[in-house]
C-alpha cells in the first residue's frame with residue numbers, strides 16, 4: 001500500500017492565560033444579575049461527589065480504559081537527538097510487519113528537541129506496534145544544540161530558532177523608576193531561580209480516534225474538548241461539525257491538557273489510514289519530554305524602600321525558559337499585589353532545545369510569587385519590620401497593574417488575620433535564624449493573587465423529563481475538581497431536589513459550549529450558567545403550579561420535591577406529578593452572561609508555613625501549613641478543601657523536590673520517570689489546615705463565586721522558603737530547595 | 753520473583769533482543785518465523801519457557817476463575833486490563849514507581865506492572881472491581897467517598913487496594929502506619945491528607961467503633 005507522508009504543523013495552543021483573561025474583559029453584557037442574597041441549603045455545604053461510587057469501584061471510564069471493536073494500538077517514534085535534520089524516513093519495513101495496519105511520517109525538516117515526534121505506527125497490539133517502531137528507519141543529520149538556559153544565553157550558542165535565543169516579551173513601566181530609587185533609604189537586590197517542572201499527570205496523555213464515514217469521534221484525556229475539536233478542524237481541514245470530542249474521566253491535567261496535542265492528530269490520521277479505531281496512550285517517559293512543563297526562571301528583583309517601610313521602587317528582570325516555546329510571564333504578582341508607584345519590569349524568553357513549556361497550574365505566578373515574596377521578607381528584615389506588617393502596609397483595594405480600577409471584592413486582609421491567628425504568627429523568630437541547635441524552626445508566609453473570573457457566554461442546559469428525572473448538561477470537563485457534583489448541587493438546590501436526583505452530562509462537544517477547564521475559570525463559568533438554566537426551569541414550574549392553583553407565580557414556593565402555595569402550605573403539588581403533566585420534555589438554556597466592567601475580579605489568599613531545617617544535613621521538613629483563601633462563595637466545601645490540599649502538596653513538591661535535569665552532553669532529559677524525578681509523597685505531607693473567608697463577590701456572577709484551581713498552588717513554595725529563611729537566617733533563593741542548596745546557602749551566610 | 757528477574761537478564765539481554773531484531777528486520781517474511789521460534793527463553797522452576805510460546809494459566813480473580821492462554825512475557829497488569837477488560841487497575845508508570853496498578857495477590861499488595869501473569873497462575877487475585885459485595889461498597893470505598901479521598905480518581909484504585917491490605921493486617925493503624933503502608937502509592941493531585949483520613953475512618957467503621 002502506498003504511504004502518504006504527512007507533515008503536521010500544530011499552532012501554538014499554549015495560549016498564555018493572561019492574554020486570554022484580558023480578552024475576557026472586552027464586552028460588557030447588557031444585563032448582569034447580581035448574586036443572590038439567598039441562604040442556600042446544599043450550596044456551600046460539604047457534598048460528597050455524585051460519581052464517587054464509579055471511581056472507588058474502578059468503573060469510571062478514563063481515556064486509557066476505552067476499548068472499541070477492532071481498535072489498534074498506536075505508537076510514536078521520537079527523535080533521540082536534541083537537534084537534527086530529518087533526512088529521510090523509511091516506513092516500508094514497519095508497514096509490512098504482520099499486524100501493522102498503518103504507518104505515518106510526522107516530521108520533515110528540523111527536529112528541535114529530543115522527544116519530538118517523527119513517525120508513528122498502528123498495529124493490532126502494543127508489542128507489535130513497538131516492534132514496528134524499531135523497523136522504521138530514520139536518517140538524521142545531527143546539529144549543534146543547547147539545553148540549558150545559561151548556555152543558551154552565551155555568545156555564540158547554537159540558535160534554537162532562526163532568531164536570537166533571547167527574546168524580550170514584556171516591558172512594563174509605571175511611574176518613574178529612577179526617581180523611585182533616588183528617594184529610597186535602602187536599596188536591595190536579589191536573584192531567584194526556579195527549575196523546570198513536569199506536570200506528570202497520573203493518567204498519561206492519550207487519545208482514541210474512530211472514523212465513521214466522513215465523521216470522526218475522538219476520546220481524549222483533555223481539559224478542553226472544544227479546543228481539541230477546533231484544533232483538529234484547523235490542522236486537518238475537517239469541518240468542526242464532523243468532529244466530536246468526548247472526555248469522560250481524566251487523570252489530571254494541571255495545564256498540560258489544555259489544547260490539541262500532536263499525538264491526537266496522529267491517532268486521527270492513523271485511524272483514517274487503517275480504517276479502524278486507534279488508541280495512543282503515551283508512556284511516562286513521553287509525558288516527561290513532550291507534553292509540556294513549567295518554564296524555569298531567573299529573576300532579579302531590585303527595590304527601594306524608605307525607613308518607615310514605604311516601597312519607592314520595584315524592578316524585576318526575568319529570564320524565563322520554556323524550551324522551544326515562550327517562557328512564563330512572572331511579573332503579575334509584582335505588578336499587582338502591593339502598592340508601589342514606581343515599577344519597571346523586563347522579561348525575556350530564553351529558547352533551548354528542550355520540550356515546550358506549557359501552562360502549569362498557576363503559570364508564572366508560582367515563580368513570580370516565590371521571588372517577590374522572598375524578596376519582601378529580606379526587605380522587611382533590612383528595615384526591622386514584621387514581614388506581615390510590611391505586606392499590610394502596602395495593601396491595596398485597587399488593581400495596581402494597569403487599570404487602577406477597584407477590586408470587586410478582596411478578602412486578602414481577612415486571610416492575613418485568619419492565617420496569622422491559626423499558625424500562631426507571634427511564635428516566629430523575631431530575627432531570622434536566631435534559634436540554635438542542629439534543628440531550626442521557622443515560620444513564613446506569602447500572599448496570593450490570581451484571576452478566576454469565568455468565561456462569558458458559557459452555556460448550560462437543564463432538562464426536565466416527563467418521568468420526573470432531571471438532567472444538567474454542559475460541554476465542560478471535570479478534572480477531579482468536582483464540576484459534576486456542583487452542577488448537580490446547584491440544580492438540586494434550585495429545584496428542591498437532592499444532588500443524587502440529577503443526571504449530569506458533561507465532556508462532549510455536542511453539549512452546550514463551555515471553554516477549557518483551566519485558569520480557575522470553570523466554576524465561575526459553569527456554576528452561574530447552570531444556575532441560570534435551573535432558575536428558568538424553576539420559573540416554568542412555578543408558572544405551571546400558579547396556573548393550576550390559580551395564584552400568582554410569586555406565591556409559589558419550591559420545597560422538598562414539591563411546589564406549594566406560600567399562603568396556604570397545605571396546597572401543594574409534587575415535583576414528579578407536575579412534570580408528568582408536561583406534554584413533552586423541556587430544555588432550559590442557561591448562560592453566564594459576564595460581569596460589569598469597571599471592576600477588577602481576582603482571587604486572593606495567604607499561606608502560612610512552619611518548617612524545621614536540619615542545618616547539618618540541609619534537609620527541610622514542612623510541619624504545618626495554614627491556607628486561607630478568598631475565592632468568593634464556596635459552592636462545595638468538601639471538594640474545595642481537596643483542591644487546596646492538592647495545591648499545597650504540589651507546592652511542597654515545587655519547593656523541595658521537583659526539577660527536570662538535562663544532560664548537556666546528549667541533550668536528553670536525565671530523569672524522565674517518577675523514580676528520579678521526585679515528587680512529594682506520604683512522608684512529606686504536613687498537617688494542613690484550610691480556611692475560606694467565603695465572601696460573596698457582589699457582581700462577578702449570579703452566585704458570587706470565583707475560581708479556586710490555581711490559587712492554592714501559588715503562595716505555598718514562597719511561604720515555605722520564607723519559613724526556611726526565618727529558621728536559618730538566609731534565603732535559599734532557589735527552588736527546589738534540595739539539601740545541597742540549603743547547605744550552600746548556610747555556607748554563604750557564614751562567609752557573609 | 754527476584755531470582756527470576758535476574759535469570760531473565762542473563763538469558764535475554766537487551767543486546768540480544770536488538771541483535772534478534774537486526775536480523776529479523778531484514779525482511780517481513782522472516783519476522784513471523786522468528787516470533788514462533790524458541791529463541792529467547794526464560795528459566796523458571798518448571799524449566800525453560802520460551803518467551804514467545806503460549807502458556808495456559810488459571811487466574812482466580814475476584815473469586816472467579818479465568819482460564820486463559822498468555823505469553824510468558826505478559827504482565828499481570830496487561831492481562832487484567834487488555835485481556836480481561838478489568839480496567840479498574842490503572843497504569844501510571846509501568847515501572848514500579850507509582851502504585852496505580854496495585855492488586856492483592858493472595859492478600860498481599862503487589863505492583864501488577866512488575867508481576868508476570870504466569871507468576872499469578874493458580875493464585876488468588878483481588879482487584880478494585882472485586883471489593884464491593886452484593887452491591888454494598890467496602891467500608892474503605894465508602895470512606896473514600898465520604899472523606900473525598902481523591903480528586904481525578906486515577907490513583908484511587910491503587911490506594912484503595914493498599915489500604916485494604918493494610919486494614920486486613922492492622923485493624924487500628926496509627927497515621928504513621930497508614931503513611932508507611934501507602935508510601936508506595938503516588939497521588940499527583942496531592943490528596944494524601946484526605947486519603948489518610950479516609951483510611952482511618954474506614955478502620956473505625958470496620959472495627960465497629
Ligand code: FES
Pocket residue numbers: 842843844845846847848849850851852853854863864865866
Ligand atoms: S504502573 Fe505499576 S507501579 Fe506504576
Ligand code: FES
Pocket residue numbers: 202251252480902903904905906907908938939940941942943
Ligand atoms: S486523585 Fe488524581 S492522582 Fe490521586
